[in-house]
Amino acid sequence: MIQQIYPSAAHPFRYELNKDMQFAAAHYVPSESAGACSRVHGHTYFVNVTVAGDELDESGFLVNFSQIKKLIHNRFDHSLLNDHSALFSDEDPNRYPTTENVARIIAELVSDFLAQTVNKPQCVQIFLRETPTSYVIYRPYAAGGNRHE
Numbered sequence: 001m002i003q004q005i006y007p008s009a010a011h012p013f014r015y016e017l018n019k020d021m022q023f024a025a026a027h028y029v030p031s032e033s034a035g036a037c038s039r040v041h042g043h044t045y046f047v048n049v050t051v052a053g054d055e056l057d058e059s060g061f062l063v064n065f066s067q068i069k070k071l072i073h074n075r076f077d078h079s080l081l082n083d084h085s086a087l088f089s090d091e092d093p094n095r096y097p098t099t100e101n102v103a104r105i106i107a108e109l110v111s112d113f114l115a116q117t118v119n120k121p122q123c124v125q126i127f128l129r130e131t132p133t134s135y136v137i138y139r140p141y142a143a144g145g146n147r148h149e
């Protein structure tokens, strides 16, 4: 489906898994300075989720690829991102559905899911492409290992 080499995330783990997926969604950026983006419009978002860890689960997986897809694709596909009121808000620029914020929120959703697994791998990078010419990379951990939340 998607065949692209992504910038790599630095991490100390033995295993690294990458899951590509896409979802179709509409959004608007509720800011006058966003120009045309303040009007409702749609994208086919391309996502690459990077998960890393040292331990595998009872299936020999870091995490099941399909679980990662279900978590993100099933939630956002064919939706208006702004309608996800638990995640996005018109009142807070850090909760507008910009590429930056969507990438961070995907990282948070994946991290929350992984924290509940037995082997507890970590989400180390989200690559989110909004248009053929625009993408954002979000890395939950700084180079020194500090997580930004």
Ligand SMILES: Nc1nc2c(c(=O)[nH]1)N=C([C@H](O)[C@H](O)COP(=O)(O)OP(=O)(O)OP(=O)(O)O)CN2
Residues within 6 Å of the ligand: 029, 037, 097, 098, 099, 100, 130, 131, 132, 133, 134
């Ligand atoms: N830093 C950000 N800038 C912009 C965002 C964003 O999320 N973060 N979003 C938009 C718009 O939503 C738009 O969908 C994407 O903008 P843009 O890349 O300009 O889209 P084009 O397809 O028109 O790009 P061209 O390369 O000019 O064809 C805007 N900015």
Ligand SMILES: [Zn+2]
Residues within 6 Å of the ligand: 027, 037, 041, 042, 043, 130
């Ligand atoms: Zn847009």
